[in-house]
Amino acid sequence: MLFLFCASLNAQIQLNGIIKDSSTKKPLSFATITLDNGFVSISDVDGKFNFTSIANVSSFEVTYIGYEKRKINIDNTSKFQVVLLSPKIDLLQDVIIINENLANKIIQKAIDNKDKNNPQKKLNSFQFNTYNKLLVSANPDSIVGKIDSVFVTTSLGRAFQKIDSTEYKFKRIIDKQHLFLAEKVSQFQFSNPTLKETVIGSKMAGFNEPIYEFFGFKLQSFSIYDSKYELFETTYKSPIAANSLSEYKFKINDTISINNREVFVIHFKNKIKRKGLEGLLYIDSQNFAIAKAVMRVRGVLNITGIHEFSYYPENDIWFPTKKNFKIIKGKSKEATSILGGRIAFEANSDTNENKQKRSSDFTYLSSETEVYNIEFNSDIKIKKSFISVDVKDNASDKPMTFWDKNRTEILDQRSLKTYEVLDSIAAKNNIEKKIRFGRKIINGYLPFGFFDIDLRHLLSYNNFEGFRFGIGGITNEQFSKKYRIEGYTAYGLKDETFKYNLGFGSRIGKFSNTWIGASFTDDIREIASTTFAIDKRVFKLYDPRPINISTFYNYKTWRTYIETKIIPKTESIWQLSYSEITPLFEYQFDYNGKIFDDFKITSAMVSLQWNPFSDYMQTPNGKLEIEKRFPKFTFQFTKSIPDILENDFDFGKIDFKIDYEKRYLNGQKSTVLAQIGYAFGAIPITHLYNTSPNNLTKDNILQRITIAGKNSFETMFFNEFFSSEFAFLQLKHGFKRVEIFKKVKPQLVMVTRMAWGNLENPERHIGINYKTLNEGYFESGIELNQIYKGFGLSGFYRYGPNQLSRLEDNLAIKLSFILDLGLD
Structure with a gap:
């Protein structure tokens, strides 16, 4: 048995090679390769082939439409076969023209019969x-x-x-x-x-x-019949979409037999996009169903997805029986990593095109499904x-x-x-323990036994507190998977005041990850800053905006809540709270003839994020959003409850946000953020909207240089505008990083922001000067991020109805810092 096993290993041969036109020496994509044992393969988009077969194979045959068939004897001493095919000169031009016309007719038939052949429709x-x-x-x-x-x-x-x-x-x-x-x-x-x-x-x-x-x-689409085809988390128009004939060029490469049925082998290629989707469709000549499909994209990475089907005559249907997916390195001048850095490819060298390939050039990721x-x-x-x-x-x-x-x-x-x-x-090496530690650190926690220390509370700075030192965190799964205790305490050197929080929670639903809990907080918050309670916790080594803020209010809040994911494709927080609010600046609120220096608010709130296009995975550790698709919708409704616990005001707030993001395989990214807010009733300035200003009130432009925020107006001065209703739109496009010097690789980001707003009952707010956004606010700018070790520089310009008279007052220069952990 050992002898036979070793003999079988030695009998395995690997065929590698390339198929070219004998006269032009150009590669012939998707030529049909048939071994003398009946095994059929094809050359890839570069004309190359590579497969392993059992012995007793002495030759293979290559066919390609418009070319003479050629039989090649296998030479075991040759590791690489160069196969040259001779074109049929007298027939080639006519064949090409006929094949293109016929291919379009066959594709149209496949489109017309999609519903009859799609297993999910039939x-x-x-x-x-x-x-x-x-x-x-x-x-x-x-x-x-x-x-x-x-x-x-x-x-x-x-x-x-x-x-x-x-x-x-x-x-x-x-x-x-x-x-x-x-x-x-x-x-x-x-x-x-x-x-x-x-x-x-x-x-x-x-x-x-x-x-x-x-x-x-999501490596490749499940169905080949959808109008959009997804390959490695990038979406392309399908070659059999309703209007694909306007985007793709088709031609017949061959006719072969699969499951004893004649199929057309049709090559398709994007007419416009040089690096778009390309491949082969094997179409049944009788019912025009897809019998096999090869999808390919070439670029920074060369990606191939293959779908194989078997024919079931009793149902007259081709049903998927095998999928293959493969990634290898393409032509890239930058080092490329995928899957969170789990597989990496070195950059190509510009200095020597004939340089011998390194081992990383042969590394590949492969997925096979039977x-x-x-x-x-x-x-x-x-x-x-x-x-x-x-x-x-x-x-x-x-x-x-x-x-x-x-x-x-x-x-x-x-x-x-x-x-x-x-x-x-x-x-x-305790890899699993290190991965757990790394995940905690990335999310801003330092695990210490059964307690995760929250790194956000260690040190911060703002104009009111000065340096703020603190400590806090939350119990982890080593303490309990059903109960949690959290809290923090902090002290500001400038205001010389302690702040603290204490809360507890209990999980009442594993599948829905539902928690019920309560907390008390005594802390400060920026005025008119509305946040969505359901937004994901984002860890930052620093938070640039609060550094320049001076106007805060103190809140003492008792809160009870329910967090749940029980509603499909949503995350939500439902809470009741009672707060005692004290403005920490010169401000009074005039309501019904009474002047309020401080006030009490009892309110109910629901904050909900809906991700209708995302896919979710349920694991033993909880629910994961495995396929983040956009847009994402966030909704929040807050309503004060009159006559409960000495509540002073009757008001409500409705907030809505849409996030959209598109990433490109070449490293570029486009984002759109749209947000609206509407507050009604008797509402003090602490709970209005300020649309995130981030500019200091200084005469000299150099004195106003601060650190840029993520979604803030960099040319808008603090406390310049307040609104009870507003609309905000931000457009960003980030280009791929460009290497200027070895360690200087900036990323150019184009940014435009705009907002409109209004303030009802402005006479109620006493002690603070402000303007409204009735005529709109506009700024645009350029960010040069990660110029050197995460540090960058950006510039913004204010224009439109709220443009200021002095040119320099409309300009803002900002520093930036991005910590790239490779987690996007």
């Missing part, structure tokens, strides 16, 4: 199981793996500097194991219109409990349908018998070694 329900293997690896045969002597040029000539054994060590490692490996067994259920994945088994090299975020990566146990039109009831991926509590505790039963192929020695080595390394 079938009432279906379910199946999948086995998925995700790995990061490299092909050891592609790596030279030699030890190099490194020389440097000196005034005396070339001098030896060191021995470089990097490639040698990498080849030794990759010969024995992969760099990363994860497996997953899932059940997919579809009942029109819901598709849900339930993970019943999970295994990840180096971890007792998997990093569940890996299971949420489908089995397919059932059509069975009685399916999907529970918790708003959860896209549900990971069972015991998914990571499956015995080896489970994996032997559900793996579609036996793990090879490299995969088994990967588990052995990575498990050993993780245990020796």
